[in-house]
Amino acid sequence: MLLSKYFIPTIKEVPQEAESIAHQLMLRAGLVRMLVAGVYSYLPSGLRVLNNIQAIIRQEMNAAGAQELLLPCLQPQELWDRSGRNTQMEEIMVRFTDRRGRKMCLGPTHEEVITDLVSHQVNSYKQLPLILYQIQTKFRDEIRPRFGLVRSCEFIMKDAYSFDLDENGMELNYKLMYDAYVAIFKRLSLNCVIIEADTGVMGGSGSHEFMVLAESGEDTVSLCGTCGYATTLKIALCPQCGAHMHEKKAIEIGHIFKLGTKYSHTLSALFTDEKGARKPIVMGCYGIGVSRALAAIIETNHDADGIIWPSGITPFDVAILPLNITHTESKKVAFDIYRQLSTSGVNVLLDDRDERSGVKFKDADLIGIPVRIIIGTKTLSQNTVELQKRHDKSICAIPIEGVAHAILKFLRE
RNA sequence: CGGGGCGUGGCUCAGUUUGGCUAGAGCGCUUGCUUUGGGAGCAAGAGGCCACAGGUUCAAGUCCUGUCGCCCCGACCA
Numbered sequence: 001m002l003l004s005k006y007f008i009p010t011i012k013e014v015p016q017e018a019e020s021i022a023h024q025l026m027l028r029a030g031l032v033r034m035l036v037a038g039v040y041s042y043l044p045s046g047l048r049v050l051n052n053i054q055a056i057i058r059q060e061m062n063a064a065g066a067q068e069l070l071l072p073c074l075q076p077q078e079l080w081d082r083s084g085r086n087t088q089m090e091e092i093m094v095r096f097t098d099r100r101g102r103k104m105c106l107g108p109t110h111e112e113v114i115t116d117l118v119s120h121q122v123n124s125y126k127q128l129p130l131i132l133y134q135i136q137t138k139f140r141d142e143i144r145p146r147f148g149l150v151r152s153c154e155f156i157m158k159d160a161y162s163f164d165l166d167e168n169g170m171e172l173n174y175k176l177m178y179d180a181y182v183a184i185f186k187r188l189s190l191n192c193v194i195i196e197a198d199t200g201v202m203g204g205s206g207s208h209e210f211m212v213l214a215e216s217g218e219d220t221v222s223l224c225g226t227c228g229y230a231t232t233l234k235i236a237l238c239p240q241c242g243a244h245m246h247e248k249k250a251i252e253i254g255h256i257f258k259l260g261t262k263y264s265h266t267l268s269a270l271f272t273d274e275k276g277a278r279k280p281i282v283m284g285c286y287g288i289g290v291s292r293a294l295a296a297i298i299e300t301n302h303d304a305d306g307i308i309w310p311s312g313i314t315p316f317d318v319a320i321l322p323l324n325i326t327h328t329e330s331k332k333v334a335f336d337i338y339r340q341l342s343t344s345g346v347n348v349l350l351d352d353r354d355e356r357s358g359v360k361f362k363d364a365d366l367i368g369i370p371v372r373i374i375i376g377t378k379t380l381s382q383n384t385v386e387l388q389k390r391h392d393k394s395i396c397a398i399p400i401e402g403v404a405h406a407i408l409k410f411l412r413e
Numbered sequence: 414c415g416g417g418g419c420g421u422g423g424c425u426c427a428g429u430u431u432g433g434c435u436a437g438a439g440c441g442c443u444u445g446c447u448u449u450g451g452g453a454g455c456a457a458g459a460g461g462c463c464a465c466a467g468g469u470u471c472a473a474g475u476c477c478u479g480u481c482g483c484c485c486c487g488a489c490c491a
Contacts, residue, residue, distance in 0.1 A: 012440070012452065013425045017483060037483065092489070109491090143414075143489060150491095157491055200490080209491095218490085255491060289491030324449055358451040365451090376450055 001316065003351040003363075008045050009033075010363050020216030022299040023148030025307050029366050031294075038145025038153035045367070046294075048315035050156070053293055054135055056187045056312060057158050064180040066131040066160055071113045073137055077103040079112045083266045094139045094153075106139035111263050111285060114161045118281065119269035122163065128271060128281065129169050131177070133160035135290060147216050149295040150251060160286040165273065167260075170282040174206075174258055177286045181210055181254050184288070189310035190253060190296055193221055193230045197255070204262060204284075210254035214299040217249035251296045252289070259283040307368030308391050316349040317341075317411055319364050319372040323357040330375050333385065333400060337373060340404040346411065365390070371410055373403060 008030040017034065018024040026032050031046030042050055058068065077095060080086035086093075094106040107113065114132060122128065135158045142153050149155065162173035185192045190212050197209040209232070211221055223230050226243035238245055261280040263269065269281045301308045309315070318341060322334035331352075338350045349369060351360050357376075364372055374386040374395075384397040387406060398406050 009423095011424065016419085016425075019484065034483090138491080140490075144485095144487085146485080151489090155491075159491090252491060287491050292491055326449080356449055356451085356453060358449095358453080361451045363452085374450080378450075 001349050003349055004353045007043060010366055018148060020147045021302065022216060022295045025298050025302055026148055029307055029368065038142055040149060040152060045315040049294060049313055052313045053188060053290055057184055057288060060180045060184045061133050061160060064176050066133045068134060069132055070134050071110050071136060073107045073139065075105055075107050075113055077105050079116055080105065083112050083263060092140045094141050108138055108140045110159055112267065115263040115267045115269050118163055119267055122271055125165055125271055125273045128163055128165050129173060130163040131160060131173060133158060149291045150216060151218065155292065156290040158288040158290055162284040164282045166282055170258060170284050174256065174284050177256055178208065181256065185210060187312055188293060188297060189301060190293065192253065193223065193250065195221065195230050195232055197232060204257045204259040206258040208256050209252050211250035212253050212296045212300060213248050214251050214296060215249055216299060217251040219250045219252055221248050221250045223248055251292065253293055253296050254288045256286040257284060259285055306366035309368045309370055311370055314370055316347045316369045318346055318348045318407055319369040320348060320350045321360045321364060321372055322375040323360065324377060325352055325354050327377055329380055330377060333380065334375050337403050341407060344404065344408060346407065371407065
C-alpha cells in the first residue's frame with residue numbers, strides 16, 4: 001500500500017474528545033472516527049486490525065471444534081418476551097415497530113435467537129454436543145458510552161454457545177472454551193487476569209471473567225501479589241494465602257457462563273434421550289468483546305510516540321520510509337524493496353509522500369508497524385538501508401540486496 | 414437519569430470575568446520558491462451564521478432562558 005493514496009488520516013495533536021490513551025491513539029493513528037457518542041466507523045487500517053483479531057479468534061474457536069454461523073441482528077421482541085428478558089433488558093435494547101406494526105429490536109446479545117434456532121433443529125441426543133459461534137455486531141443503548149471502543153452502543157462481539165446432554169458435558173465444553181480463551185488472549189498479546197464472577201443478567205450456575213489490567217478500565221480488580229489470586233470483590237487479605245491485596249483498574253475482555261437450562265427451559269429447547277425422555281438442553285455461552293479487544297491491545301501496547309502493534313495484529317508487517325522521495329535513487333530502492341516484499345506476500349506500507357523525514361518518522365511511530373526500513377541518502381551511498389524495530393527503536397544497517405531476506409527472517413521470528 | 418466540564422475555520426486553542434470598531438493565533442489545506450535523518454522557512458491565498466433557537470441592549474462570541482452535542486464521575490456490561 002502506498003501511503004500517499006491510503007485513507008489513514010493521522011492527527012498530530014491530542015483530540016479533545018478523547019481522554020483515555022487507547023482512544024486518543026486510535027483517533028490519532030487514523031483507525032476509527034466517531035459518528036455520534038458510542039458509535040464508530042472503522043477506517044481501512046482499523047478494519048485491517050479488526051480482521052486480524054477476528055482471524056485469530058476464528059482459528060482458535062474452530063480448533064476447539066466450534067462451528068461458525070451468523071445470526072440476525074434484527075429480532076422480534078416476542079422472542080424476548082418468551083425468555084422473560086424483554087423487560088429485564090428494557091433500558092438497553094434498541095427497539096422500534098416495523099411497518100406491519102410488529103415490535104422489533106436490534107440484538108444486544110443472541111441467547112434467545114440461538115436457543116430458538118437450536119430448539120427447532122435439535123431433537124435427539126444424537127445431535128449433541130454442539131458448539132456454535134458467530135462474530136456479530138451488537139446494539140446496546142448504553143446509559144453512558146465511554147472510552148471510545150471500550151463501551152460503545154454498536155460493537156462487535158464473538159459469542160459462542162454450547163449445547164449438551166447434561167451438566168457433565170457442559171462442564172467439558174466450558175473447560176474447552178476456557179482453554180480456547182486463554183489461547184486467544186495469549187495470541188492477542190493480552191495479559192489476562194481470570195476471575196470467578198457473578199452471572200448477573202445472563203443467569204446460570206458459574207462464570208469466569210477475563211480481565212486486562214489497564215488504566216482506562218471500568219472495573220476494579222483486587223489482586224494478590226503473592227499467589228496471583230484475583231477477584232472483583234473489595235477485600236484486604238487474600239483468601240488463598242493471606243497476603244495483602246492491591247486494587248487495579250481492568251477492562252473486561254471476555255466472559256463465559258454456565259447457563260444450564262435457563263434458556264432451553266423457557267424457549268423449549270428439548271431433546272429426546274436414549275430412553276425416550278424429553279429433557280432441556282444444557283447450555284453455556286462465551287463472549288469476547290472484539291472491538292473492545294482492539295482498544296485493550298492498544299492500551300497495553302504503546303509508548304509516548306504511538307502504538308506498538310503485536311506482530312499478529314498489525315495492519316502492515318513492514319513500513320518503508322524513503323526519507324527523500326524526490327531523490328531518484330532513494331525512490332527506486334524503496335519501490336524495488338516494496339515490490340520484492342509484496343510479491344513474497346508481505347503486507348507493506350510505503351511512505352511515498354513528499355514529506356520531510358521528521359513527518360515520516362512521527363507518523364510511522366504513531367501508526368506503530370513493528371519494523372521499518374529507512375532509506376536515506378547517506379546510508380544509500382554505502383549501499384545499505386536501515387532496519388528499525390518499533391518497540392525499542394533499535395537500528396541495524398543492512399546491504400540493499402539483503403533486505404528482503406532480513407525482513408522475511410524477522411517476520412518468521 | 415443525577416453531578417461536573419466543555420462547544421469559536423479541518424485540528425488544538427485565545428478572546429467570554431468587566432458587552433464596543435473589520436473575530437484572532439498556531440498547526441493543517443492550496444500555489445510558488447527555498448529546504449530535506451525527527452512534525453521546515455519565506456511569500457501569496459482559501460476557509461467562520463462564534464453549537465442551535467429565542468430574549469435583553471444603541472450594540473452580543475461575550476449577558477439571560479431554553480434546546481442539542483461531546484467529555485468526565487455514578488448504576489449497566491463484552
